[in-house]
Amino acid sequence: MGFLDMLIDAARQVPSTADVLRAVHLLARRIGSAELEAWADRELSGYPDDGHVPSYRGPFHSEAHVRYRRVVGGIAPGLAPLPPTAFAEELRESKLMRVYEVSVVDPVDDLDDLVRVGAPLVRPWGGVQIDLINRLIDIGGLAVEPGHTIAAAETRLAGDRVAKVVDSVRSRVLGLALGLERVAPDAGDEDGPSTVTPAMHEVIAKTLV
Structure with a gap:
């Protein structure tokens, strides 16, 4: 089972959203996406009180x-x-x-x-x-x-509004993994891509909206 398959399963089944995001953080490191890594970090540690938050x-x-x-x-x-x-x-x-x-x-x-x-x-x-x-x-x-x-x-x-925020985070992770699976199925694997292609960047950008 590849890394993205495990991430898809985690987004659907793992109770801890933080554990799912730690997997995203690892994925970001392996594919060299500072943008995705920063998003995972903010979701894990919280956003500044006076800063911008995603919609x-x-x-x-x-x-x-x-x-x-x-x-x-x-x-x-x-x-x-x-x-x-x-x-x-x-x-x-x-x-x-x-x-x-x-x-x-x-x-x-x-x-x-x-x-x-x-x-x-x-x-x-x-x-x-x-x-x-x-x-x-x-x-x-x-x-x-x-x-x-x-x-x-x-x-x-x-x-219930708080629950919708958590669901949105998990849905974005699932969408990220499914999107990357289409354009770079070995992303996140140890021998997978270490740089982000334009197609991968497009998937990542949609995740962070």
Whole structure:
């Protein structure tokens, strides 16, 4: 069985997406594709928080949940949804609504763990975001119960959306292996090609879109 056959089987059957990507990393090294190697590295280690992510990693619309601080009674127990409609109408098309957007920058190992237990991806809000929201409450830009401010908040991306990101990664690996099998069936083998041909590059480029 050749390397690409093993990679096809892994993409379809191996539970760990990280293990599948480590095989892609080895393939990239053997065929001399720095582009493919960099993609596998980013998927394994995660993307920069402020950098570009592939379209299959977002940004996605998500839900916001907040913990209120009450003038009387202190911090309220539990988290409550904060729908976009709570914001003044003139703010609903503003950049402020980016608090409802999530780009999935996490390593695939972390995503696999979330998928395994069916949990959402959670992004806590920073102090600057919370201060801004509380100022909006003060001036009437955000409707909350009288005497309430926000003590903490987080953005949640549903577990099924996280699962789709992982599926997209695995589908790209499968497409890569099947595509290379057509144009360079011995790619990845120890005695296979050590440089990327134009046909191989075309397959790789489609994988990374």
